[in-house]
Amino acid sequence: KFSYFIKLLLSARDMIRSIRACKTAAEERAVVRKECAAIRAAISENDQDYRHRNLAKLMFIHMLGYPTHFGQMECLKLIASPGFPEKRIGYLGLMLLLDERQEVLMLVTNSIKQDLNHTNQYIVGLALCALGNICSAEMARDLAPEVERLLQFRDPNIRKKAALCTIRIIKKVPDLAENFINPAAALLKEKHHGVLLTGVQLCTDMCKVSTEALEYFKKKCIDGLVKVLKDLANSPYAPEYDISGITDPFLQIRLLRLLRVLGQGDADTSDTMNDILAQVATKTESNKNAGNAILYECVATIMSIEDNSGLRVLAVNILGRFLSSRDNNIRYVALNMLMKAITLDTQAVQRQRATILECVKDPDASIRKRALELVYLLVNESNVKSLTKELVDYLEVSDQEFKGDLTAKICSIVEKFSPEKIWYIDQMLKVLSEAGNYVKDEVWHALIVVITNASNLHGYTVRSLYKAVQTAGEQETLVRVAVWCIGEYGEMLVGSAGVLDIEDPITVTEADAVDVVEAAIKRHPLDLTTRAMCLIALLKLSSRFPSCSKRINDIVLHHKGSLVLELQQRAIEFSSIIGRHEKIRSALVERMPVLDEVTYTGRRAGSVPAAVSTSQGAPPRIPNGVAKPTSAPLVDLLDLSSDETPAPSSFGGDFLQDLLGVDVSPASSKGTNQTQKSGTDVLLDLLSIGTPPAQSSSSTLDMLSPSQDNKSSVDILNTLASPSTTPSAQASSPAGISPMMDLLNGFGPSPSGPETNGPTYPSVVAFESSSLKMTFNFSKEPGNPQTTLIEAQFANKSPNIYSNFVFQAAVPKFLQLHLEPASSNTLPASGNGSITQKLRVSNSQHGKKSLVMRIRINYKVNDKDVLEEGQVNNFPRGL
């Protein structure tokens, strides 16, 4: 035997040596090939003598990464041999070269069965080991009875192997678990640590697949388990099982886990373990990893079983201590566990907030990530400001890889918990300045929505943005938002409108404002979105700052040769407006209407609200009609397919059709006569700019032509008639076809007030609800029977003030409607004041059809948005 052994070793050693001596991969391959060939030959000759050695060599070759399937049958032959050494190598080879999915494995079943019944317990051990590591479901079924018997074998080494083997069996064939309940429970009474350990593990896994087992162990084994754990915890020094001064921490941990499984969801069972858990939690030494491992498991158990607030507090305290540990591992597991604890006892975790915040700045990336998640879960109304400040401060110094996550979380927190708009805007500006390039599109779009809704903050916002771009101009997203705002609120920037107490006043000239946009367009030569936004901002500024018009035109013209079609087209068209169509320019670039926040968030959530309270403005997804990088951005944006029936959008057009059942006529800018094609279309298209594809294609307006063709452009700014803040040069154009020239050049000065003459008409209560009353007073312009001047008066019937009051109206195609700005946006309560607003309606079917109007009123009361809608049908006849 001895010499056999030597022969084996030497030969295998020789091979290993010669492989290690190889200097290149090619050399190694050559040696391996030679050896494999020799082994193959030996196999085919059914060589007995060197089978053992050859398999050993084969295993080594396998470990190097070479294919060795031809050796599989050799394993079987060796296993079938009578001697221990052969069997040992055979089983070893089996476990290394095969796995449960191979059919060859089935052939071994019989050998294993015999070996499980062998008189030599070491051979029994070999078989159990192989079975436990790689058996398949069929083998499990076949050999379960043998294993069950072996759970009660006299030798503890066999019992523990059998226990673990059983784990595999019940995982492969869960139905068999029932057979093992009793023998498994018996193991829990053992004294031998190895058997106890494996027995506990077996019972734990059995509970996962069999409720019967779970119930049985709960009933019969709890007290025993608690006692074992107690004895271990109180154990004096036991050299054989001592690790860092603790007796068999592995067993203690497994016991804690089994207790967890048994105590979950069961208050009575949980009660029985309270004492031992408290003892372990308080008495276990935590200066070494072994002790901390036990504490960790103990905390996990406390968190999972039925509530005992005393224990929970203990547990969270342990986690708090862990968080301050210098050991990274400990901090990491603490953060993990705190995520779970937060659902059970938020207060306790809140107390650890400061330490958790420190972990956000940890050098270890996985600790940072977890800590950030945790912080996110801890944010509430009362701590949002201080937490956000910490996070934003950290944003400045954080790693590049982390900035993305951090930015996303900050934006999410800010959006969710923002107590007031000005704070939201401030935080977002900070984030944009620091990490704008990480901010996602939806986020800065949402910011713009909020900005439009904060009308009292427009001046503050545009000034803050102006300041920010001076220092953080490389952040494209910041630049986009800034450019948009400067375009919209440019006059407020220059005119220092709405300065808040907290602001440092700055002086910005028109030229300064234009400088910013010009710089932006130059600085980001590759960014189509930014440049496109700049162009339209410039168009707006050319209207708001007429003195800069020439300069702006030059800047715009610079791009008329752009190779990007989008920019080229915009440049040419805008330049054309600036140069030759001054009269309609201001109308075109009037202030955008307030974008509806509710709708926007609803859309973001993925669902367009079923109710018809959708925004009347451009969905901010593409503010200012920025072309999305789709395959045909131009088509969408500029509505070049407007010759055909435009595709119905999910938004604008259909909604409008639905709402009104009629076409809309705009208050300000005009659509055109669609019989005129080319030039008209260009203008139409032009007017669609600033509207997302959704809107622009939904052209439903046609106010001038009585033709039934439905194709017309939508006024980008007001789809429903809304008051414009800059009174535009509205002409009360007569109904009927106007040639193109008239449209562009024929605008007269603002309509004069209706000095009324002619027949008087009685006032009507046009709309009334429980909270609001709207009265219409009528008059006619002398000599203009088709046109009616209406003065709308709103009264607040409730005891609460209405703010952000906006009235809108829509009329059918044969009518033309114009709204003037309202007297105010705030409607005092209980009728202690009113808002008035003037309307003018022209009736092309005067005498044949009566006036009819759909109205919509938005306002804010007690911080809630309210929408009221209705139809006015009670116009006096003859209007």
Place this chain on the structure above:
Amino acid sequence: MIRFILLQNRQGKTRLAKYYIPLEESEKHKVEYEVHRLVVNRDPKFTNFVEFRTHKVIYRRYAGLFFSLCVDITDNELAYLESIHLFVEILDHFFSNVCELDLVFNFHKVYLILDEFILAGELQETSKKAIIERMGELEKLD
């Protein structure tokens, strides 16, 4: 449970690979490559735990060898860290100041020791003394 155990040196050579879940040979090679890449570059200041696919790897470096355990995501990391250390202590005792070469030339013995320590992906015995004694008995039979 433990899904697999790997012993790899800094160059990525596998000195021991034990799988308790079935994997194709090609998949095993891929796994070994990925795990090695994960652990070999990690800063020693970082935790000994790395996320790996839908599980996690607990690892520790001893001289030129990385000992890696892939376990379920719900397992106790600190406990497995402790078990790695116990395994190293057993090897150290058995080979009397173990070095990488011992493991190379005696790979079949290393597997034998491992099979006395872990079975079916779970711990089998926590007493170093018991395992060493058992190994003694087994050697006599060979």
